[in-house]
Amino acid sequence: MASKTATKDIITLRGSTAIVSEFFGYTANSILYNRGVYPAESFGRVKKYGLPLLLSEDEGVKTFIANLNTQLSEWLEAGKLQRIVLVIMSKATNEVLERWNFSIETDKEVVETGVLREKSDKEIMREIQAIMRQIASSITYLPCLDEPCIFDVLAYTDMDVAVPFTWTESDPKLIANPQMVKLHSFDTKIHKVDTLVSYKNDDEWDEK
Template sequence: MASRTVTKDLITLKGSAAIVGEFFGYATNSILYNRGIYPEESFTKVKKYGLPMLLIQEGGVKSYLSALTAQISEWLEKGSLQRIVLVIMSKATSEVLERWNFSVETDGEVVETGASREKSDKEIMREIQVIMRQIASCVTYLPCLDEPCVFDVLVYTDKDMAVPLTWMESDAKLIHNPQMVKLHSFDTKIHKVNTLVSFKNDDWDEK
């Protein structure tokens, strides 16, 4: 009689933290590319999530994002990360033009007990694919950034969490009366990431 082997796709806390940290790294690169924060020639094309993705090669930014995603993964493993916000500002005036908000919901039971959850890698990848496609098409719904811009990353953690010395306290860098677009979310069954972009809309200011 024929037999078959069946396996379950189990996600651990460490594995989930790595998935979310990596996602944020690729999402940030995609936003920086699609919003024209750095010139096109600063990026190299790779394949990830079944899609062509772009990664910045500018040394300082590349090492900054690498250290950032490693720290994010560490906080995710401890269940202490609440939200990550990528802020795009005018280089000349520091006015905040866009806020890409990635809020994180964590399964507290997994953090406490070390239990694993069941979800296939393919399903997670499909959910991430949708978000990456939405980021890539952001030029269709976001105002044109017609001036040189810079970016910053704000990370919201539990208050009792130790913060590296190289990090600084910051204000929330909010936008007055922003417009908002909610993107899709993805869920590893341990961490759920909800994505929202808010942006300055000059049309509203004129009313």
Template sequence: MYSKDMRVFGRLPTLASGVTNNGASGIQSMFLNSKYLKAAHELLEDVVNVYQTKLGKKSGGKTMLIRESSATGSGDGSVDGERNGKCNSELSTVERQDIQMKKAKLIKILDEICVKDMAARTVAKDIITLRGSAAIVSEFFGYAANSILYNRGVYPEESFVKVKKYGLPMLLTQDEGVKSFIANLTAQLSEWLEAGKLQRVVLVIMSKATSEVLERWNFSIETDTEVVEKGVSREKSDKEIMREIQAIMRQIASSITYLPCLDEPCVFDVLAYTDTDVAVPFTWIESDPKLIANPQMVKLHSFDTKIHKVDTLVSYKNDEWDE
């Protein structure tokens, strides 16, 4: 449905390429430089210093070199020529108790590190930010577009390669023009999603000969405005989001079972429905919505990051034999 509160844009044919990748989490680095490991290191140094001070006192302040094996020492059992009996290396009861207390404190610190590390990893996986959600949704559009183009036969089967994504085998085009188009598409969609300006994305399949619209793959987007306006985050696990996306991808892959066969050469276009005040790059132009008269519709699954909810619907031209 087209509204006066939105604008519809299509892509110009010439595009600049560019793909971005998300970096890995820095949790491990954070803990390696944390106050906990610093405190543990200081405790260990304290224990070593107590022991070395004791040895220094017993040896009259002379430098001692402790070897790994007695075979490296002198024949009379001395260490570098200095006689050092067993009694000289023993610690007093007070010193032993002090070391035991430091050991207990060290163990407690290490336990805290483990607990906080596990908690941080759990939180990091469950927290969804606006930028993270925009990246998830725009990446989904890229893979969904590839899957639609493959499964609807818009491009030949041999021009795709198989990869694993969302725990599923996915097909990606190797056509350089299409790769560039989708890369630039997902980058722009991510920007609009992060700004809260994107309302819908539609992949349109048309007859190459007549430009008649045969199918419209409609992805409607609901955005949590509080996240956009206040910068707050939401919670949802990666696994739960992936399961929801898997359901959509499986429905796209099985589209041949519920959509009519496309028995003519086809081309595709992508439309973006945005807020009226959105900034539009020169590679996009205003477009009509490319609707289908009296279409048949199939509602597919949806997925929700808790910031962006994506509802999926495919509409297609009535087959004359179904009239």
């Protein structure tokens, strides 16, 4: 007699941390590519989350993102990370043009007790796919960045977290009267990530 085997996708704190920190690495690359912060020819194509994505081949960017992921993993696993913001600024003036905001909610019970959660890997991947597709289509709803730009990453942590020596305390690099677009979110059942992009609004009409 045939039998049916059922499996559950168990999510651990460490597993969720790996998913979220890896997501930030691919997301940062996708934003830098789609917003033209670095030349298109400096990116190589890879497949991730069932999608063709671009990764920077610039050694400085690769090192920056690798170090970022290591630090984010430490904060995520400790339940101390509240938000990550990727900021795009004018290279000439340091004016903030865009803020890609990723707010993080952490299941504190998991951090404190190590209890496990359940969620399908495929479901998590579908949620991440939706965010990646929105970033890829960002050129259709965000103003053109028609000047050389640079980027930085801000981390919002709990107050009791010591600032690593490789990081410095920063102002929030806000945009005055920004336009905002809310993107999709994804949830591992341990970490929930909400995504929002805010940008400088140049559509100011002269009243005559």
